[in-house]
Amino acid sequence: MKKVLFSMLWIVVLFSFLAASNGDQEKKIVYPQTKKVDVVDDYHGTQVADPYRWLEDDNAPEVKAWVEEQNRVTFGYLNGIACRPGIAKRLDELFNYPRYSAPFRVGAYYFFAKNDGLQNQSVIYFQKGLDGEAQVFIDPNTLSTDGTVRVGLLGESQDDRYMAILRSEAGSDWGEIRVMEIASRRELPDRLRWVKFSGAGWSGDGFFYCRYDEPKAGEELKGKNENQKVYFHRLGETQEQDTLVFADPQHPLRYYGVWVSEDKRFLLLSVSEGTHGSELRFRDLSRKDDPFHVLCPGFEFDYDAVDNSGDTFLVHTNDGAPNYRVVAIDGANPARENWRTVIAEKTEVLRGVGSAGTKLFCHYLKDVTTRVTQHDLAGKLEREIVLPGLGSAGGFGGKKEDKALFYTFTSFNYPPVIFHYDIASGESKLFRKSEAKFNPDDYEVRQVFYRSKDGTRVPMFIVHRKGLKRDGNNPLYLYAYGGFNASMAPGFNAGNLVFLENGGVYAVANIRGGGEYGEAWHKAGMLEKKQNVFDDFIAAGEYLIAEKYTRAGKLAISGASNGGLLVGAVMTQRPDLFQVALPAVGVMDMLRFHKFTVGWGWAVEYGSSDKPEQFKYLHAYSPLHNLKPGVSYPATLVTTADHDDRVVPAHSFKFIAALQERHTGENPVLIRIETRSGHGSSNLRKAIEIAADTWAFVFKNLGMDCR
Numbered sequence: 001m002k003k004v005l006f007s008m009l010w011i012v013v014l015f016s017f018l019a020a021s022n023g024d025q026e027k028k029i030v031y032p033q034t035k036k037v038d039v040v041d042d043y044h045g046t047q048v049a050d051p052y053r054w055l056e057d058d059n060a061p062e063v064k065a066w067v068e069e070q071n072r073v074t075f076g077y078l079n080g081i082a083c084r085p086g087i088a089k090r091l092d093e094l095f096n097y098p099r100y101s102a103p104f105r106v107g108a109y110y111f112f113a114k115n116d117g118l119q120n121q122s123v124i125y126f127q128k129g130l131d132g133e134a135q136v137f138i139d140p141n142t143l144s145t146d147g148t149v150r151v152g153l154l155g156e157s158q159d160d161r162y163m164a165i166l167r168s169e170a171g172s173d174w175g176e177i178r179v180m181e182i183a184s185r186r187e188l189p190d191r192l193r194w195v196k197f198s199g200a201g202w203s204g205d206g207f208f209y210c211r212y213d214e215p216k217a218g219e220e221l222k223g224k225n226e227n228q229k230v231y232f233h234r235l236g237e238t239q240e241q242d243t244l245v246f247a248d249p250q251h252p253l254r255y256y257g258v259w260v261s262e263d264k265r266f267l268l269l270s271v272s273e274g275t276h277g278s279e280l281r282f283r284d285l286s287r288k289d290d291p292f293h294v295l296c297p298g299f300e301f302d303y304d305a306v307d308n309s310g311d312t313f314l315v316h317t318n319d320g321a322p323n324y325r326v327v328a329i330d331g332a333n334p335a336r337e338n339w340r341t342v343i344a345e346k347t348e349v350l351r352g353v354g355s356a357g358t359k360l361f362c363h364y365l366k367d368v369t370t371r372v373t374q375h376d377l378a379g380k381l382e383r384e385i386v387l388p389g390l391g392s393a394g395g396f397g398g399k400k401e402d403k404a405l406f407y408t409f410t411s412f413n414y415p416p417v418i419f420h421y422d423i424a425s426g427e428s429k430l431f432r433k434s435e436a437k438f439n440p441d442d443y444e445v446r447q448v449f450y451r452s453k454d455g456t457r458v459p460m461f462i463v464h465r466k467g468l469k470r471d472g473n474n475p476l477y478l479y480a481y482g483g484f485n486a487s488m489a490p491g492f493n494a495g496n497l498v499f500l501e502n503g504g505v506y507a508v509a510n511i512r513g514g515g516e517y518g519e520a521w522h523k524a525g526m527l528e529k530k531q532n533v534f535d536d537f538i539a540a541g542e543y544l545i546a547e548k549y550t551r552a553g554k555l556a557i558s559g560a561s562n563g564g565l566l567v568g569a570v571m572t573q574r575p576d577l578f579q580v581a582l583p584a585v586g587v588m589d590m591l592r593f594h595k596f597t598v599g600w601g602w603a604v605e606y607g608s609s610d611k612p613e614q615f616k617y618l619h620a621y622s623p624l625h626n627l628k629p630g631v632s633y634p635a636t637l638v639t640t641a642d643h644d645d646r647v648v649p650a651h652s653f654k655f656i657a658a659l660q661e662r663h664t665g666e667n668p669v670l671i672r673i674e675t676r677s678g679h680g681s682s683n684l685r686k687a688i689e690i691a692a693d694t695w696a697f698v699f700k701n702l703g704m705d706c707r
Helices: 002-021 061-078 084-095 494-500 518-523 531-546 562-573 599-606 612-621 650-662 684-701
Strands: 040-043 046-049 104-106 109-115 123-128 135-138 149-156 162-169 175-181 192-195 201-203 206-211 229-234 243-246 255-260 266-272 279-284 293-296 303-309 312-317 325-330 340-343 349-356 359-366 369-376 381-385 392-394 404-411 414-422 428-432 443-451 457-465 476-479 505-509 555-560 580-584 635-641 669-674
Touching (some): 061 650, 061 684, 084 494, 084 684, 149 201, 201 266, 206 255, 229 255, 266 303, 293 303, 293 312, 303 349, 312 349, 325 349, 340 359, 443 531, 457 494, 457 531, 476 531, 494 505, 494 684, 531 562, 531 612, 555 562, 635 684, 650 669, 669 684
Parallel strands (some): 476 505, 476 555, 555 580, 580 635, 635 669
Antiparallel strands (some): 040 046, 104 109, 123 135, 149 162, 162 175, 175 192, 201 206, 206 229, 229 243, 266 279, 325 340, 359 369, 369 381, 392 404, 414 428, 457 505
């Protein structure tokens, strides 16, 4: 009897051990049943079914119920991951250190932002002079119970008395402009609503700004944004009294940006039909009823006014220079043949130009790391600014009378540090050092170059603990963006340390579509050439495997927004190459993206299904339309949010519904839908929670142990 009892106990112990060794999850995931509707669209003779069209109506009760059910399943899975609480705790520790922005001067005051560590929003401070006592100018954490109200500074009045601020809620791109008196910190009664992507160009007793008409009820977060207009608001008046300055009803799908030159003379108007290409106009405010004049005609190239001297404007542009240059344009004779090159195009891409202290500061990228040079207003090189190492620097701007400025430097293993720069001497002094709980000497950063499918040489950064053994068994997290001329330059992210500390390798691929090598690099990954972007990313994964950093079963891929599209596309094209896929707030329906909010502005980058030739290539890679039944896809965690009014959550809803229907295999395919948040996390607590859930999902599905 004792022998039988011992055998039974041993069997129980053995089964318990086997169950534990098989991981945290034992039950097969039962996904919510998502209904299908009979919707078929005709695209130039091609019939395309859209059975999950009903998920586009985020206000519908049945969609809200579907969201709740998907979150119930997802959090049921996440709550069962043993190392998740430890990851969340460690992330709190990693983010709990003071973080500052570089100061900037407004009259006698310096403004800066500071987060004590785990505050939901950074607090905006100001002080008289650099030696004055810092006081709270505005604390966004006091403006809502859940910490999801954000505040940004839009610009000071010309007499430095007032500051325009932009308030937004729950992560939405919609904002409301308000005004504060600086010295007293008193908020004025002015309220300007339905503002999106606008600054405040001050002139006299008011400012110019851009807004849309009030959307229809229920359409605030998904309705198509059209007919943006430019207004002038006079302090003390209501928004209804604002003066219409510019509108173009013949072209409802255009963006506008307005600002006033530092000498207060010109109102500058930037016009664009999307995220690429612009037109630059100006209006002389010293002349009554002066119309807008075209300085740089659109919309083939990009133009950014840097400064002006009298009637001559300095413009940063890729017109005639794919790597950008600075030209001087006489407002009275703006034809191209009259342009004068001030700073010529170089081999390195000129990503931006700032001005301060009657100098120009040129921000170059050399193999994706920053170089900054100082020039006089005639373009003569005065010096290259010595930076602490290879990384990213920013903040070289100010006013003509400034004698000094502040800039920030960072890299993958170099938390942001702020320097005070003397313009006359070129001397940089440490102003504020990071207090991050991190030892950079423990980690190694390498830059490698690999070949894509067509032979193109592509750079990639690889970060890991020193002494890494390249045996093909390391968990690896590969990130990229690949679009909209955006450059993925080195930068510190405390959230990545929880992965690196546990033996992970972090890699960033600088694929085509970005701006790392100028407009040629960008154009090689847009429109009909978008497949190059996916090929570059796939080749990055293949390189990392060939070089034994990892293997397919240990490789996770991640991207957000356009990067979410990237992840969605490559996981459908090469599901065998990746173990984990993390598409965040991605553009997944490439046939309908232009029908929501400001999605129409991306057509210059992607193309539009309204055009027969562009429909063909969009349909060929659209993540939603290329999920195939019977395929085992990577473990997938889609993330989105209910207040994302840039890439509306319908993209992610429809994609996960199709993925759950067609996926075969044991890998979990889930969606995490945040509330009161938008295209990015609306506060730090939500950001940490999302990071904890994402890393827990990665650890679980890459077979990682928490140390």
